[in-house]
Amino acid sequence: MAQNELAHALEILKSHKVRLTPQRKTILNYLITHHTHPSAEMIYEDLKQHDDSISIATVYNTVRLLVDYHLVIELKNGDGSTHFDYFGQPHYHVVCENCGKIADVFAPEFSRLNQQLDEITRQQTHYLVNRTDIEVKGLCPECQAKLGLLHNR
Amino acid sequence: MAQNELAHALEILKSHKVRLTPQRKTILNYLITHHTHPSAEMIYEDLKQHDDSISIATVYNTVRLLVDYHLVIELKNGDGSTHFDYFGQPHYHVVCENCGKIADVFAPEFSRLNQQLDEITRQQTHYLVNRTDIEVKGLCPECQAKLGLLHNR
DNA sequence: CCCTAAATTTAGAATGATTCTTAACGGAGA
DNA sequence: TCTCCGTTAAGAATCATTCTAAATTTAGGG
Ligand SMILES: [Mn+2]
Ligand SMILES: [Mn+2]
Ligand SMILES: [Zn+2]
Ligand SMILES: [Zn+2]
Numbered sequence: 001m002a003q004n005e006l007a008h009a010l011e012i013l014k015s016h017k018v019r020l021t022p023q024r025k026t027i028l029n030y031l032i033t034h035h036t037h038p039s040a041e042m043i044y045e046d047l048k049q050h051d052d053s054i055s056i057a058t059v060y061n062t063v064r065l066l067v068d069y070h071l072v073i074e075l076k077n078g079d080g081s082t083h084f085d086y087f088g089q090p091h092y093h094v095v096c097e098n099c100g101k102i103a104d105v106f107a108p109e110f111s112r113l114n115q116q117l118d119e120i121t122r123q124q125t126h127y128l129v130n131r132t133d134i135e136v137k138g139l140c141p142e143c144q145a146k147l148g149l150l151h152n153r
Numbered sequence: 154m155a156q157n158e159l160a161h162a163l164e165i166l167k168s169h170k171v172r173l174t175p176q177r178k179t180i181l182n183y184l185i186t187h188h189t190h191p192s193a194e195m196i197y198e199d200l201k202q203h204d205d206s207i208s209i210a211t212v213y214n215t216v217r218l219l220v221d222y223h224l225v226i227e228l229k230n231g232d233g234s235t236h237f238d239y240f241g242q243p244h245y246h247v248v249c250e251n252c253g254k255i256a257d258v259f260a261p262e263f264s265r266l267n268q269q270l271d272e273i274t275r276q277q278t279h280y281l282v283n284r285t286d287i288e289v290k291g292l293c294p295e296c297q298a299k300l301g302l303l304h305n306r
Numbered sequence: 307c308c309c310t311a312a313a314t315t316t317a318g319a320a321t322g323a324t325t326c327t328t329a330a331c332g333g334a335g336a
Numbered sequence: 337t338c339t340c341c342g343t344t345a346a347g348a349a350t351c352a353t354t355c356t357a358a359a360t361t362t363a364g365g366g
Contacts, residue, residue: 019332019333019334019342019343020333020334021332021333021342021343021344023343023344024343039323040323040324041323053344053345054344054345055344055345055346056324056345056346057324057325057326057344057345057346057347058343058344058345060323060324060325061325061343061344076229080322080323080353081322081323081324082323082324092270094274094278094280094282096280097283103278103280105273105274105277105278106277107270107273107277109269109273113266113269113270116262116266117245117260117266117287117289118289120258120260120262121247121258121289121291124258124259124260125247125256125258125293126293126294127247127249127256127289127291127292127293127294128291128292128297129247129289129290129291130250130290130291130292131289131290131291132287132288132289132290133287133288133289133290134270134285134286134287134288135285135286135287135288136270136271136274136280136282136284136285136286137282137283137284137285137286138274138280138281138282138283138284139280139281139283140278140279140280141279141280144281170363172312172313172314172361172362172363173362173363174313174314174315174361174362175361176314176315177314192352193352193353194352206315206316207315207316208315208316208317209316209317209353210315210316210317210318210353210354210355211314211315211316213352213353213354214314214315214354233324233351233352234351234352234353235352235353
């Protein structure tokens with residue numbers, strides 16, 4: 001499953017004449033197998049354990065490359081850094097405004113909804129639409145409990 | 154119109170016991186009357202022309218305050234800085250991935266759509282939803298022309 | 307109107323995520 | 337295998353944003 005995904009993603013890069021270096025394969029594989037929405041720093045810290053020669057600059061270079069080829073998306077959670085997510089299945093995100101935790105939301109309506117938004121946007125602004133990101137902000141269950149907001153009635 | 158909007162926004166702040174300093178009124182008024190999605194730096198440069206004692210730190214402090222009270226929203230356009238928008242009428246944004254220009258999109262379906270998303274999100278993640286932001290990415294008409302992508306068929 | 311406590315402003319310093327620079331390295335086509 | 341040129345690593349540089357501390361100002365009460 002993840003193997004297929006990796007092969008598929010590498011194929012896309014190869015078809016664009018992007019060099020498949022070990023670092024790029026490693027980082028791409030990391031993102032395919034970790035749906036934790038990590039920052040560049042977090043990816044770097046984890047990969048360093050197996051390969052202490054990898055550089056944070058390469059992590060930044062690579063995630064930017066992957067974003068450019070639409071294999072990965074960028075997310076902000078308010079902690080000042082950018083987080084990354086391999087975008088295999090279309091989904092959107094909820095971010096906890098208290099602790100920054102990011103959760104996935106998969107909805108069947110999502111693609112139809114996206115098409116609607118694209119159409120409205122195109123008609124109203126004449127922009128050529130590439131992609132639509134939905135970001136919901138709120139409080140995660142843990143933070144609701146911590147802040148005494150559970151069952152608030 | 155803008156006068157009402159300003160009075161209304163100030164009322165909200167006052168009801169939260171937020172001190173109404175001249176700087177806060179000025180910055181709030183600036184955002185109500187300029188729907189250009191400016192960065193803190195842009196706001197500062199403009200306001201300095203009439204009041205050269207205002208500080209960039211105050212601009213940052215104030216926009217954060219306004220965001221906290223949901224009067225203003227934050228936007229990123231890829232230029233590295235945060236942009237701000239007085240959020241009087243609900244709407245969403247398209248960002249040009251080439252030049253960073255941000256355009257507004259107003260859609261009647263918007264609020265119903267938001268409610269749908271909120272409901273799905275709540276059911277699936279148990280997050281307490283505060284707000285939903287939709288961001289579309291694409292190419293503005295000018296950049297389409299510049300890149301020779303107009304009428305691509 | 308005047309006082310006072312507490313919040314706010316200012317200017318400049320500090321922070322920290324990201325980008326840049328440069329020399330060494332290594333993919334991949336011929 | 338050879339060679340070109342894109343990529344990597346390490347550290348320096350950048351720059352948006354936050355922090356600090358002293359001076360100023362707001363808003364409420366007398
Ligand atoms: Mn995700
Ligand atoms: Mn707007
Ligand atoms: Zn949380
Ligand atoms: Zn553009």
